[in-house]
Amino acid sequence: MINGVNAKDVAKLAGVSQSSVSRVFFGGTPVSEKTRNKVLSAAEELGYNPNEFARSLITKKTRIIGLVMKGVENPFYPQVLKEFTTAFKKLGYSILFVQTNNEEIQKEDIDMLLNYNVAGIIITDAMLSLKVTNDIKKSKIPLVLFNRKAEKNDFLSVCTNNLDASRQIANFLHQKGCSNMVYISGDRNTSTSRDREQGFIETLDKHQVEYKIYESDYSYEGGYQTAKSIVLKGEIPSAFFVANDIMAMGVLDALRKHSIEVPLATKVVGFDNIAMTNWPIYNLTTWEQPISKMVEKTVNYVMEEIDNYTGIAGNIEIEGQLIERSTT
Amino acid sequence: MINGVNAKDVAKLAGVSQSSVSRVFFGGTPVSEKTRNKVLSAAEELGYNPNEFARSLITKKTRIIGLVMKGVENPFYPQVLKEFTTAFKKLGYSILFVQTNNEEIQKEDIDMLLNYNVAGIIITDAMLSLKVTNDIKKSKIPLVLFNRKAEKNDFLSVCTNNLDASRQIANFLHQKGCSNMVYISGDRNTSTSRDREQGFIETLDKHQVEYKIYESDYSYEGGYQTAKSIVLKGEIPSAFFVANDIMAMGVLDALRKHSIEVPLATKVVGFDNIAMTNWPIYNLTTWEQPISKMVEKTVNYVMEEIDNYTGIAGNIEIEGQLIERSTT
DNA sequence: CTGAAAGCGCTTACAG
DNA sequence: CTGAAAGCGCTTACAG
Numbered sequence: 001m002i003n004g005v006n007a008k009d010v011a012k013l014a015g016v017s018q019s020s021v022s023r024v025f026f027g028g029t030p031v032s033e034k035t036r037n038k039v040l041s042a043a044e045e046l047g048y049n050p051n052e053f054a055r056s057l058i059t060k061k062t063r064i065i066g067l068v069m070k071g072v073e074n075p076f077y078p079q080v081l082k083e084f085t086t087a088f089k090k091l092g093y094s095i096l097f098v099q100t101n102n103e104e105i106q107k108e109d110i111d112m113l114l115n116y117n118v119a120g121i122i123i124t125d126a127m128l129s130l131k132v133t134n135d136i137k138k139s140k141i142p143l144v145l146f147n148r149k150a151e152k153n154d155f156l157s158v159c160t161n162n163l164d165a166s167r168q169i170a171n172f173l174h175q176k177g178c179s180n181m182v183y184i185s186g187d188r189n190t191s192t193s194r195d196r197e198q199g200f201i202e203t204l205d206k207h208q209v210e211y212k213i214y215e216s217d218y219s220y221e222g223g224y225q226t227a228k229s230i231v232l233k234g235e236i237p238s239a240f241f242v243a244n245d246i247m248a249m250g251v252l253d254a255l256r257k258h259s260i261e262v263p264l265a266t267k268v269v270g271f272d273n274i275a276m277t278n279w280p281i282y283n284l285t286t287w288e289q290p291i292s293k294m295v296e297k298t299v300n301y302v303m304e305e306i307d308n309y310t311g312i313a314g315n316i317e318i319e320g321q322l323i324e325r326s327t328t
Numbered sequence: 329m330i331n332g333v334n335a336k337d338v339a340k341l342a343g344v345s346q347s348s349v350s351r352v353f354f355g356g357t358p359v360s361e362k363t364r365n366k367v368l369s370a371a372e373e374l375g376y377n378p379n380e381f382a383r384s385l386i387t388k389k390t391r392i393i394g395l396v397m398k399g400v401e402n403p404f405y406p407q408v409l410k411e412f413t414t415a416f417k418k419l420g421y422s423i424l425f426v427q428t429n430n431e432e433i434q435k436e437d438i439d440m441l442l443n444y445n446v447a448g449i450i451i452t453d454a455m456l457s458l459k460v461t462n463d464i465k466k467s468k469i470p471l472v473l474f475n476r477k478a479e480k481n482d483f484l485s486v487c488t489n490n491l492d493a494s495r496q497i498a499n500f501l502h503q504k505g506c507s508n509m510v511y512i513s514g515d516r517n518t519s520t521s522r523d524r525e526q527g528f529i530e531t532l533d534k535h536q537v538e539y540k541i542y543e544s545d546y547s548y549e550g551g552y553q554t555a556k557s558i559v560l561k562g563e564i565p566s567a568f569f570v571a572n573d574i575m576a577m578g579v580l581d582a583l584r585k586h587s588i589e590v591p592l593a594t595k596v597v598g599f600d601n602i603a604m605t606n607w608p609i610y611n612l613t614t615w616e617q618p619i620s621k622m623v624e625k626t627v628n629y630v631m632e633e634i635d636n637y638t639g640i641a642g643n644i645e646i647e648g649q650l651i652e653r654s655t656t
Numbered sequence: 657c658t659g660a661a662a663g664c665g666c667t668t669a670c671a672g
Numbered sequence: 673c674t675g676a677a678a679g680c681g682c683t684t685a686c687a688g
Contacts, residue, residue, distance in 0.1 A: 006680090006681055006682085007681065007682065008681080008682095016658080016659085017658065017659045017660075018659085018660095018681090018682080018683095019658070019659060019660080019683080019684080020657090020658065020659080021682095022681095022682065022683055022684085023657095023658090023683090023684095026682090026683070026684095028683080028684075029657075029658085029684085030657070031657070031658085032657060032658085035657080035658080047463065047466065049439070049442045049443050050443060050681085050682075051385070051443070051445065051680090051681050051682065052443045052444050052445070052682095053381040053382075053384045053385045053390075053444070053445065053680090053681080053682085054381075054385055054664085054680075054681035054682035054683085055681080055682055055683075056381045056664090056682090057379070057381045057382055057385060057663095057664045057665065057666085057680095057681085057682070057683095058663075058664045058681085058682055058683045058684080059664085059682090059683070059684095060664075062381075064424075067425070072406035072407070072409060072410050073406070073603070075403060075406075077406065078400035078401070078403075078405065078406045079400070081400060081425075081427070082400050082427055085425060085426070085427040086427060089426075089427075089440075094424055094425075094426075094440050094444070095424065095425045095426075096392075096422055096423065096424055096425070097395070097409075097413060097422075097423045097424070097425040098413070098417075098422075098423075099409070099410055099413040099414060099417075111377070112417075112422050114377045115377050115378060115379070115380045116380050116381070116422065117379065117380075117381065135375065138375065220603075220604075220607065224608075249607075250607075253607060253608050253609045256609065257608060275401070275548075276548075279548065279577075279578075279581060280552075280581050280585060281581045281584065281609060334664090334665055334666085335665065335666065336665080336666095344674080344675085345674065345675045345676075346665090346666080346667095346675085346676095347667080347668080347674070347675060347676080348673090348674065348675080349666095350665095350666065350667055350668085351667090351668095351673095351674090354666090354667070354668095356667080356668075357668085357673075357674085358673065359673070359674085360673060360674085363673080363674080378665085378666075379664090379665050379666065380666095381664090381665080381666085382664075382665035382666035382667085382680085383665080383666055383667075384666090384680090385664095385665080385666070385667095385679095385680045385681065385682085386665085386666055386667045386668080386679075386680045387666090387667065387668095387680085388680075657688105658687105658688085659686105659687095659688090660686095660687095661684100661685100661686090662683105662684090662685090662686100663682100663683095663684095664681105664682085664683090665680105666679100666680085667678105667679095667680090668677100668678090668679095669677100669678090670675105670676095670677090670678100671674105671675095671676095672673105672674085672675090672676105
C-alpha cells in the first residue's frame, strides 16, 4: 500500500477479482496466464506493492527476523551482521535490528520484536534473562544464541568449538617451546571467554606449563592496559593467548611500545581472525572462527523451525582453525 | 499477538470492551483509572502484546525506519548504525536493516522497505537510481542520504562539510611547510571523495603548492597499495591527505614497511576519526566527522517529515574539526 | 481457474 | 468515560 494503491484498485483496473490479484502475488491456487498478465500490467501501471502487514495479519506469519547485537565495536560483528543480512535476504526475509548493551537481554530489549511477531530471533553475544526465556518459549519463536553457549539448554546455541580451539592453541604454543604463558580473558561472565580459558589452562596443566590469568574486557584498550601492566611488572611470559583479536592488537601495541619483540621475546595468539589481523603491522596469529558456517547453520535451523516448530535445543559447535602468522 | 493472546481475550478477562483495551495501550480517548488497572493486570496475566501489524494496518502508519547501508567493512559504519538504532529506539521506532553493495541503490534493494511501508528511509553512503527516486517521491516517505550529497536535490542529504574540511586540512599542511602533496581518493564517483579532493586542491592551487592525485577505493588495502607504489617510485611527497582513515592506516603501514618516518619524512592526514585512529601505533591526525550531530539532524528531519510531510530537500553540512595527533 | 465473503487484530468515529 | 460497529488490506476456504 505505497502511494495509496491496494489490491482492490489493481483488481478493478485489471477487471478481475481481488482474489486473483492476491493469487498472482502470493501463489496458492493457480491463475490463468491471461489473468496473470492483466493483473501484472495493472499493478505495474499503478505502482502496486502488496502490504506486508495485511498479509502477515492474515497468514499469522511474518518474514522478519529479529537480530539482537551486543557491541558493534568489535569488527567481528559487522561481518556477522553482513552475512546474516545477505543470507536472509536471499530467503525473502528482512532483518529487524536491535542494538543492546546488556550482557543479559531484558524484556524491553526484545519487546519490539515480539510486537512485530518476528519469525525468528538471533541473539549475538548475549544471554537471556529468565523472563525473556519464558516469554520466547511460550511464543514458539525459534531463537538462536550466536557465539554464546548457555548453561541450560533452553535454546540452540551456535559457536565455534572454543574448547577445542584453545586446547589446540595451548598445544601449539607448548610445541613452540613456550614454558610460561598468560591468558588474557574477555568479560569473564561470557561463555566464550570461559571456554577459551578452560581449554587453554587444562591443556597447560597437562603439559605442566606455568600460566597466569588476567581478566580483561574484550576491548583494544583492555588488552593494551593489561599487557602494559604485565610489562611494567617485568613479568613477560613466553606467550600470550588473548581471548579476542581486538584485545590481542592492544597487547601487540603495548609490547611494541615497550620494545618487546614479537615473536622473539614473546608470542601472541588472538581469536576470531578479523580482517585487520592480516594487516602487515599486526600480522597476528589467530584462530579463525568459521563465521560463514556458523551463520549457515543458524539460518538453516531458524528456517526449519519456522517451517515446523520443535523447540529443539542444544549446542552446535563448529570447528575453526589456527591461522599462523608472524606473532608466533 | 504473541502466544495467541489478542485484545479481545484481554477485554474478556478484564470485563471491558476491546476498545478500552486499545485505549489503554494506544492512548487517545482517556480511560478511567479503574478500567486501566483491570486491563493492565489482565494483559499481564495473559502475556498480551499488541500486534503492530494490525495497528499499522489501521493507522496507516508504521514505526519502522528502513536503514540501508553500503559496506560495513569500514568501522565508521557500525558506529553510525549504533547511533541510529539508539536514537530511533528512544522514539519508539525500530530499524529494518538492509545491506547493499550497490553504489547506486536499485529498486530491489528497497522494495522490501516499501512493502513494509516504512515511516522513513535512511541511506548511508550510496545514491539512488532514478527509478527508486521516483518511487520514493511518489510514496511520500521521507528519505535522507547520509554522508552523500546528491547533485540534484531530490532528497535531504546530511554530510559533514567536506569542502570546508579539506580546505582546512590543506591550509594546515601548507602552514606546516609541506610543499608537495598527495591526495589519495576514495571511490571517485562518491560525492564525499570528490568534495574532499576539490577543497584540497583548490586550496593548494591558491597557495601554489604542487600535488598529485591517486585514485583508490576507501579500503585499507587500497591505501596500502597506493602508498607502496608511490614509495617504490621514490616520489615521496611532504604530505598525504587520504580520503578516509582506514586507507590512511594502510598508507601509514606501507610507509612504516619502507622505513619512511612519519611525521618527519612525510605527514599523513586521514578523515573520519574512527576509534582506531587513536591507537598508539597509528595515532593518526584526522578530521572528525561529527557523527552524533549528523545522526541527530537526520533523525530530527525524519521525525518532522513523518509528522508532516513536506518533501523538502537540500544539503545539510555539519562542521567537523581537525584532530591533531602524531602523524603531522 | 475464478469470485464473493469471512476474518486476521487492531483503531476510531459515533452514540450514549 | 465506555461500547458496538465499521473498516484497514490482505488471504483463503468455499462454491461454482
